Amino acid sequence: MSTKEGLPLINLAAKQSSSTISSTQNALRQFGAFRFVAPQLTQNRLQRVFQNARGFFQLPIELKLRTKSYSAFDTELIRGKRAVPKESIYFFRKAEGDYHPPPSELQDSVETLHQEWTNFRSQLFSTLSIILDSTEPLEGTPTLDFESLGVNFYDSDKLDCDRAYFNPAHMDGGTLTILARATEAHDGLEIADLTTTEKLDSEGIGLDASFISVPAISGEVIVLAGTRLQRIFGKDKVRACVHRVCNPVHMSNNSAVKERLSLAIFCAPPFK
Ligand SMILES: O=C(O)CCC(=O)C(=O)O
Numbered sequence: 001m002s003t004k005e006g007l008p009l010i011n012l013a014a015k016q017s018s019s020t021i022s023s024t025q026n027a028l029r030q031f032g033a034f035r036f037v038a039p040q041l042t043q044n045r046l047q048r049v050f051q052n053a054r055g056f057f058q059l060p061i062e063l064k065l066r067t068k069s070y071s072a073f074d075t076e077l078i079r080g081k082r083a084v085p086k087e088s089i090y091f092f093r094k095a096e097g098d099y100h101p102p103p104s105e106l107q108d109s110v111e112t113l114h115q116e117w118t119n120f121r122s123q124l125f126s127t128l129s130i131i132l133d134s135t136e137p138l139e140g141t142p143t144l145d146f147e148s149l150g151v152n153f154y155d156s157d158k159l160d161c162d163r164a165y166f167n168p169a170h171m172d173g174g175t176l177t178i179l180a181r182a183t184e185a186h187d188g189l190e191i192a193d194l195t196t197t198e199k200l201d202s203e204g205i206g207l208d209a210s211f212i213s214v215p216a217i218s219g220e221v222i223v224l225a226g227t228r229l230q231r232i233f234g235k236d237k238v239r240a241c242v243h244r245v246c247n248p249v250h251m252s253n254n255s256a257v258k259e260r261l262s263l264a265i266f267c268a269p270p271f272k
């Protein structure tokens, strides 16, 4: 199944047809993912964030380490053990200590993008309630849910050839992750077809399941269900998406891509 057939594309501003509802219900069980149309999130504002982030990631490491919510190459762990060969900077997170703010152009461009995202948030969650036939609207709990945003930078020059993944197979812990990428086309992002395995943990699924490649398409973003959404609705309705990013040097006919930037909004349902 191609990604286009496999992952339904939703227009949040429209009334959902019964065929969109049923294909999205299926996609949430099979992949834990779908897409929505959001040119406002993928065009100029996003490119400005990536341009500023590229400048930030090129700064000397001593400067980056002093920056609030920066995580250096190979410092984040998946399942508490596998280091992820990426650098990231997170926004809207609390940080203890004496850190510098990120460069102001980067901070401003992230805030502008995030402001645009807030126009989509309640539409996305109310559409999700309709799709999942939920009688209660999804509402965030201030103690459990908070929203943050991460910009990730992957550089295949920093990766030994034996590491096939920029980001090993994992699930995100929150409700929904909105993912946008800097490069259009196949940039290594893959999601598991959860109907191809009996395994339930992300490591087992990573070894056992079939994965499909999810190209980045202009004007659209991908939504990944997190473990919290799976817990709220139950595994029969929603599976947490298991996703990974291949090192582009391991991808056939795309070996020219060496650098990869992505942006994830770890979003929370609106509060009452
Ligand atoms: O870089 C990507 O496309 C995926 C990022 C991701 O999985 C994450 O930040 O949790």
Ligand SMILES: [Fe+2]
Pocket (backbone or CB within 6 Å): 170, 171, 172, 177, 243
């Ligand atoms: Fe993730």
